[in-house]
Amino acid sequence: MKHVIVITGATGTGKTTVSTYLKSKYQIPRIITHTTRPKRPGEKNGVDYYFETPESFSQNHYLESVTYAGYQYGSSFEGLQRAFEKADLVSIVLDTKGAETYVQQLKEQVVVLFLTVSRATTLHERLRDRGDQIEMIKSRIKSKEYFRDLFLPADLKKVAQVLQNDDWNQTQDKLDELVASLQPSSL
Numbered sequence: 001m002k003h004v005i006v007i008t009g010a011t012g013t014g015k016t017t018v019s020t021y022l023k024s025k026y027q028i029p030r031i032i033t034h035t036t037r038p039k040r041p042g043e044k045n046g047v048d049y050y051f052e053t054p055e056s057f058s059q060n061h062y063l064e065s066v067t068y069a070g071y072q073y074g075s076s077f078e079g080l081q082r083a084f085e086k087a088d089l090v091s092i093v094l095d096t097k098g099a100e101t102y103v104q105q106l107k108e109q110v111v112v113l114f115l116t117v118s119r120a121t122t123l124h125e126r127l128r129d130r131g132d133q134i135e136m137i138k139s140r141i142k143s144k145e146y147f148r149d150l151f152l153p154a155d156l157k158k159v160a161q162v163l164q165n166d167d168w169n170q171t172q173d174k175l176d177e178l179v180a181s182l183q184p185s186s187l
């Protein structure tokens with residue numbers, strides 16, 4: 001059976017870093033999602049996201065879509081299919097609302113990884129160090145979606161694995177264990 005690792009949690013907890021690690025170490029492709037958010041420096045269309053206008057965003061077929069801090073984000077059926085053509089185990093980075101929908105839609109095909117850090121102020125520092133514009137950081141951390149995603153939603157408690165991403169070396173060890181548990185012989 002094909003599986004999707006859904007990586008979720010608040011902005012700055014390390015979701016993209018985790019998906020990049022899974023891709024580079026284990027060739028686990030990431031489902032590329034669509035957004036109307038402006039590109040950050042260094043981001044590439046078709047690699048980090050499919051960057052859309054509000055008009056082009058509405059043309060795709062979504063398994064789920066959300067508004068997050070004023071921009072639209074959505075994961076298309078085509079994106080999921082493209083990733084499954086490459087591998088039986090793939091990942092996707094979603095807000096917690098998207099993670100809930102993925103669990104409802106794909107059920108036991110989904111493995112949820114909820115990322116946290118022990119101090120929320122660490123997240124602000126990470127966003128600044130990542131090079132996000134100060135105005136973007138301010139509006140992001142004021143958004144209700146940012147606050148919501150600091151906590152694991154009740155309906156994901158039974159299915160999610162919580163990963164505290166304070167120390168990157170420890171996180172890598174935990175990811176290595178997770179991937180080993182998902183190898184075909186263990187499933």
Ligand SMILES: Nc1nc2c(ncn2[C@@H]2O[C@H](COP(=O)(O)OP(=O)(O)O)[C@@H](O)[C@H]2O)c(=O)[nH]1
Nearest residue numbers: 011012033034066068073074075093094095098
């Ligand atoms: N539900 C849903 N969330 C998404 C999708 N694509 C990205 N996200 C989430 O949208 C939020 C904002 O993403 P982004 O602007 O890239 O900020 P970042 O989390 O700071 O890197 C994050 O929680 C992402 O995980 C999607 O297709 N669907």
Ligand SMILES: Nc1ncnc2c1ncn2[C@@H]1O[C@H](COP(=O)(O)OP(=O)(O)O)[C@@H](O)[C@H]1O
Nearest residue numbers: 011012013014015016017126130165166167168
């Ligand atoms: N364990 C960690 N320790 C220190 N910095 C980290 C750690 N994990 C990720 N980062 C850094 O924090 C920033 C935010 O990570 P990112 O993966 O972009 O988060 P998200 O996708 O959840 O918004 C990036 O600059 C990343 O390199």
